[in-house]
Amino acid sequence: MAHESFTTTTTVAATPADLAAVRRLVAEAYTVYVPRIGREPAPMTADYAALIDRGRVWVTRTADREGLLGVLVLIPFADHLLLDTVAVAPLAQGRGIGAALLAFAEAHARSLGLPEIRLYTNAAMHENLAYYPRRGYTQTHRGTVDGFHRVYFAKRLP
Numbered sequence: 001m002a003h004e005s006f007t008t009t010t011t012v013a014a015t016p017a018d019l020a021a022v023r024r025l026v027a028e029a030y031t032v033y034v035p036r037i038g039r040e041p042a043p044m045t046a047d048y049a050a051l052i053d054r055g056r057v058w059v060t061r062t063a064d065r066e067g068l069l070g071v072l073v074l075i076p077f078a079d080h081l082l083l084d085t086v087a088v089a090p091l092a093q094g095r096g097i098g099a100a101l102l103a104f105a106e107a108h109a110r111s112l113g114l115p116e117i118r119l120y121t122n123a124a125m126h127e128n129l130a131y132y133p134r135r136g137y138t139q140t141h142r143g144t145v146d147g148f149h150r151v152y153f154a155k156r157l158p
Contacts, residue, residue, distance in 0.1 A: 080114055118152065122149060136155050
């Protein structure tokens with residue numbers, strides 16, 4: 001099967017009307033990790049209604065396709081932007097949506113005047129441990145929060 005191209009994507013702030021689709025996409029993207037972690041990863045249990053109400057959730061979609069391709073949760077702090085969640089719909093994985101979401105997060109941080117993006121991933125999500133360094137992120141430390149073994153990354157923005 002040929003890979004479908006998603007060249008006409010847009011990323012916009014999520015609205016309450018996106019809530020069910022956001023929850024569905026995050027569940028689809030993270031379910032694969034449940035057996036590795038032994039429980040649902042933190043993004044699967046987040047309060048997306050509250051996050052959407054606070055303007056923290058961003059969604060990526062195409063003009064010609066119903067549904068979402070990606071979800072970002074971005075939380076600004078005084079000295080950095082926390083990339084709290086990044087999820088790509090399984091049908092869109094491996095097609096540049098994740099890289100586009102990271103680029104959007106970097107542009108958003110710059111628009112807020114923030115010099116750095118920070119994120120964390122679960123140590124059991126070994127794909128991410130290679131993915132983020134390829135995109136300029138440096139591992140800063142590891143820790144355990146609420147029983148999750150996390151690996152923390154940061155990227156200084158030029």
